[in-house]
Amino acid sequence: MTTDTTTPSTHTTPVLPLPTTAARAGVLTGAALALAGTFLAWTQSDAFPGNLTVTGYPGGLQVITLVGAALTLLLALSGMGIRGLGWLTPGGKNSPVRLTALGVLGTTAYAMTAISAQLGGTINLEPGAWISGTGALIAAVAAFGLPADLPADDTITGFRARFKHALKAPTPGRAKELPNSAEILIIAAAFGTGLYVFAYGIDAYSELFVGFFITTALVATALFRAGLIARLNRLTAKHRTITLTAALIAAACFPFTQTDESYALIGANILIFATVALGLNVVVGLAGLLDLGYVAFLGVGAYTAALVSGSPQSTFGIQFPFWAAVLAGAAASLIFGVLIGAPTLRLRGDYLAIVTLGFGEIFRITMNNLNGSAGPDVTNGSQGIPNIPDLELFGFNFGMPHDIAGFTLGRSGNYYLLMLLFTAVVVMVFRRSGESRIGRAWVAIREDETAATAMGINGFRVKLIAFALGATLAGFAGTVQAHVSYSITPEQYLFANTVPPNSAFLLAAVILGGMGTISGPLIGAALLYLIPAKLQFLEDFQLILFGLALILLMRFRPEGLVANKRAQLQFHENDQLDVPEQRTDTTAVGTAKAGA
Incomplete structure (x- = not known):
C-alpha cells in the first residue's frame, strides 16, 4: 500500500x-x-x-x-x-x-x-x-x-x-x-482634471492651500496604490503624441482660468523653474553628474539678455531683437559650460560637486565685483540691471494686455504662454537627446563609468556634451527670466535661499520629481515653487514643515514622484523575493500522485 x-x-x-x-x-x-x-x-x-x-x-x-x-x-x-x-x-x-x-x-x-x-x-x-x-x-x-x-x-x-x-x-x-476614441477621451479628461486641480491650488489662499495639499498628496498616493495611475500611464505610453498634445493644450489653457495677474505670474515663474530643472536633469538625471552650481548658467543667460535688452542701466547701450537675445544668452551659457566643464569633468563624485559649487559662488561674486570699482563696470555690481523693458515680438508687446477669444490676457499671462513655448522646446530637446545614441551613452556613464569606458565610450567627451547642453538650456530659460522679473541682481543666483530658483531647489526638484524622466522635474519644480509661496504665512515654521515633507517623501518614495522602472527596481530591490514563491496547484498534485 x-x-x-x-x-x-x-x-x-x-x-x-x-x-x-x-x-x-x-x-x-x-x-x-x-x-x-x-x-x-x-x-x-x-x-x-x-x-x-x-x-x-x-x-x-x-x-x-x-x-x-x-x-x-x-x-x-x-x-x-x-x-x-x-x-x-x-x-x-x-x-x-x-x-x-x-x-x-x-x-x-x-x-x-x-x-x-x-x-x-x-x-x-x-x-x-x-x-x-x-x-x-x-x-x-x-x-x-x-x-x-x-x-x-x-x-x-x-x-x-x-x-x-x-x-x-x-x-x-x-x-x-477600450476603443481608441475612448482612450483618447480618458487622456483628455485626465489632463483636464489636472488643470483644474493645479488652477485650484494656485488660486487657494494660505489656509485653504494647507488642506488642499494634505488631501491632494494622500489622494494621489491612493490612486497610485489603487492602480489607476498605472492604467493611465499605459494609455499615455500607447498614445504618446496625443498625450503631449493634451498636456500642451491643458497648460496653455491655464492663464485663461485665472482672473488675478499674480497667479498667472506664479505660473510663469513655475515654468521658468521647471524648464531649468529639466535642463539640470540632463546633467544629473541622464549623465549622473552632480552639479551644485547649475543656477549660475541661468544667471549667465539672464545677464546676457539684460545687457542687450536696451535697458537704460545696461552698460552696453544696445538692444537686440528677442530672437538674437535668446541665441546670445544660450551661446554665452554654452561657452561658460564648456569652459567650466573642460577642466573639471575629469573629476568624479563629491569632488565634481565641490568644484561646481565653487563655480556657482564665483559667478555670483564676479557679478558683484563688475561694478566699476572692484572691476570693470559691466553689471552694476549689487545694484544689478533694473528697468529691463518688456519684449516685443512680431509687433506683439508682452507688457500690454491683449484680448484673445473673449479673454483678456495681461502681462503675466503673455509671458506664461511664451515660457510655455520655451518649455515645449526644452522638452523636445530632452526627449530627443535622451533617446539618441548620445543619450544611451549618458545612461551608461551614469550607471558605471568604468564599464562604459571599457566598452569604447569616450567618457570625458560624453560628459562634456551633457554639461554643455544642460548649460545651454538653462541660459535659454534665463533670457525670458530677465524680462519677466524686470531686473537682475547677483543675489538671485545663490546656492540656497528661500526663493527659488536656486541650485539647491533645482537639484531637489530633479531628485524628488524623478531623475531621468520628463514629467518628474516638471512636477517637482511646480511643487517646490508653489509650496513655499503658499506657506509664507507660517513664517519660521514653513522651512520646518517643508523639510519634514521632504524627509517623508524620500522615506516612502525615494525613486521620486515620477520614476522610471530602473529607479523603482533600484530603490525597492529589498522588496523583491530572492526566490519566487513555490506555488502548488491541482495539476502539480495530480502529477505527484501519479508518480507515487
Missing part, C-alpha cells in the same frame, strides 16, 4: 472574517458623516478665511473635506465589489481607502485646529465641524481595521463570499481593451 505524502494545495481563496465587514461599515458610516457635516456651518464668525458660516452648501475647506469623503466612499464601495465601481480599485486593495480616510481626517482636523487657534477656542466650532471631524475619525480608525493588501489573485472580500449573486468583485489583472 502506497501512502500519499503529497502536500495538499495551499492556494485557497481566503474569506475575510466578519470584523472586516464591520470595518467597511465603519468606513462608510464615517465618510458619510464627514460628507454630511460639510453642508452645515463650521463656525459663525466670518473672521476665518473662507465661507464656513453657511448652512446648505460647502465652502472653503469644507469643499476639500467633501471631495475626500466622497472619494473614500467610492473606494470603499469599490472594494466591496459594487457593480460599476470595480475599475476604481483594479486589484481590490484596501490601502487606498486608508489613505483617503487619512486625508479627510488631516484636512478636517487642520480646519478645526485653525478655527480654534485664530478665533480663540473650540467654542467657535459649530455642530457641522464636530460632525465632520467625528466622521473623519471614525472612517480613519475603521480603515485600519481592513485587511492588508493582498496579491491581485488572492484578493476577495467578505461581501463577495456572502452575496455572490448581488455583488461583483473587482476584476484583477489587465484592464479590458
Whole structure:
C-alpha cells in the first residue's frame, strides 16, 4: 500500500472574517458623516478665511473635506465589489481607502485646529465641524481595521463570499481593451482634471492651500496604490503624441482660468523653474553628474539678455531683437559650460560637486565685483540691471494686455504662454537627446563609468556634451527670466535661499520629481515653487514643515514622484523575493500522485 505524502494545495481563496465587514461599515458610516457635516456651518464668525458660516452648501475647506469623503466612499464601495465601481480599485486593495480616510481626517482636523487657534477656542466650532471631524475619525480608525493588501489573485472580500449573486468583485489583472476614441477621451479628461486641480491650488489662499495639499498628496498616493495611475500611464505610453498634445493644450489653457495677474505670474515663474530643472536633469538625471552650481548658467543667460535688452542701466547701450537675445544668452551659457566643464569633468563624485559649487559662488561674486570699482563696470555690481523693458515680438508687446477669444490676457499671462513655448522646446530637446545614441551613452556613464569606458565610450567627451547642453538650456530659460522679473541682481543666483530658483531647489526638484524622466522635474519644480509661496504665512515654521515633507517623501518614495522602472527596481530591490514563491496547484498534485 502506497501512502500519499503529497502536500495538499495551499492556494485557497481566503474569506475575510466578519470584523472586516464591520470595518467597511465603519468606513462608510464615517465618510458619510464627514460628507454630511460639510453642508452645515463650521463656525459663525466670518473672521476665518473662507465661507464656513453657511448652512446648505460647502465652502472653503469644507469643499476639500467633501471631495475626500466622497472619494473614500467610492473606494470603499469599490472594494466591496459594487457593480460599476470595480475599475476604481483594479486589484481590490484596501490601502487606498486608508489613505483617503487619512486625508479627510488631516484636512478636517487642520480646519478645526485653525478655527480654534485664530478665533480663540473650540467654542467657535459649530455642530457641522464636530460632525465632520467625528466622521473623519471614525472612517480613519475603521480603515485600519481592513485587511492588508493582498496579491491581485488572492484578493476577495467578505461581501463577495456572502452575496455572490448581488455583488461583483473587482476584476484583477489587465484592464479590458477600450476603443481608441475612448482612450483618447480618458487622456483628455485626465489632463483636464489636472488643470483644474493645479488652477485650484494656485488660486487657494494660505489656509485653504494647507488642506488642499494634505488631501491632494494622500489622494494621489491612493490612486497610485489603487492602480489607476498605472492604467493611465499605459494609455499615455500607447498614445504618446496625443498625450503631449493634451498636456500642451491643458497648460496653455491655464492663464485663461485665472482672473488675478499674480497667479498667472506664479505660473510663469513655475515654468521658468521647471524648464531649468529639466535642463539640470540632463546633467544629473541622464549623465549622473552632480552639479551644485547649475543656477549660475541661468544667471549667465539672464545677464546676457539684460545687457542687450536696451535697458537704460545696461552698460552696453544696445538692444537686440528677442530672437538674437535668446541665441546670445544660450551661446554665452554654452561657452561658460564648456569652459567650466573642460577642466573639471575629469573629476568624479563629491569632488565634481565641490568644484561646481565653487563655480556657482564665483559667478555670483564676479557679478558683484563688475561694478566699476572692484572691476570693470559691466553689471552694476549689487545694484544689478533694473528697468529691463518688456519684449516685443512680431509687433506683439508682452507688457500690454491683449484680448484673445473673449479673454483678456495681461502681462503675466503673455509671458506664461511664451515660457510655455520655451518649455515645449526644452522638452523636445530632452526627449530627443535622451533617446539618441548620445543619450544611451549618458545612461551608461551614469550607471558605471568604468564599464562604459571599457566598452569604447569616450567618457570625458560624453560628459562634456551633457554639461554643455544642460548649460545651454538653462541660459535659454534665463533670457525670458530677465524680462519677466524686470531686473537682475547677483543675489538671485545663490546656492540656497528661500526663493527659488536656486541650485539647491533645482537639484531637489530633479531628485524628488524623478531623475531621468520628463514629467518628474516638471512636477517637482511646480511643487517646490508653489509650496513655499503658499506657506509664507507660517513664517519660521514653513522651512520646518517643508523639510519634514521632504524627509517623508524620500522615506516612502525615494525613486521620486515620477520614476522610471530602473529607479523603482533600484530603490525597492529589498522588496523583491530572492526566490519566487513555490506555488502548488491541482495539476502539480495530480502529477505527484501519479508518480507515487
